[in-house]
Amino acid sequence: MPLPLTLTLHEASKTDIDELVHVYFSAFQSPLSRLVMPDVPGVRAWWRESLLRDWERGFWRVWKVVEWEEGGQEKIVAFAKWSVPHGEGQGKEGKEGEKEVKKEGKDRWPVEGNPEVFEQVFEKVVRHKREALGDGGEDRVFYLSIMGTLPTHQRRGAGSLLMTEFCRQADASPRKERCYLEASPKGKSTYERYGFETKSRFSTVVNGEEYVNCCMVREAR
Structure with a gap:
């Protein structure tokens, strides 16, 4: 039996970036992840x-x-990254950054990865997110973009700490906003325990293998 862990939750800072990148590449090792984001110096720098x-x-x-x-x-x-509804906690820098994201093209992807596949997946993510949330819903949602845990620490409570905080912030927001994320069919039961429901699915086929994403929404509480 694994020994009990002493785990604590904190907001990350810029000084944590190298460790966060390490966790990301340790956590996401599917063939699709490795095709789009190979673990090479250029992609880590990106x-x-x-x-x-x-x-x-x-x-x-x-x-x-x-x-x-x-x-x-x-x-x-472990770590998680999520966005808050547009307009909350942004300031001038946040609003300018949002405009920058919208006008970026394929140059946003690391050239040492696979920009074509990345763009294909990203286009589906954007389209299905919009469909799941409805017109204007994208701007009024807490969006869990990434959550990753070191393989040695999976199923030991780290993900629960992050999900609890994510949902807590959404519930404490002035308008008690909805939450949105994408999950694999294998992982979606974890999010269902927090009140998420699958609204749609999309798949990507790479080298003859299908990868399915479930688009999940948690209604405001």
């Missing part, structure tokens, strides 16, 4: 820059789960 831009934009939140090791050293074992 992820660092992407996270830095998100902090500057003002409407993204990044939270981490830390395991405390002997000697008081902390180790990030």
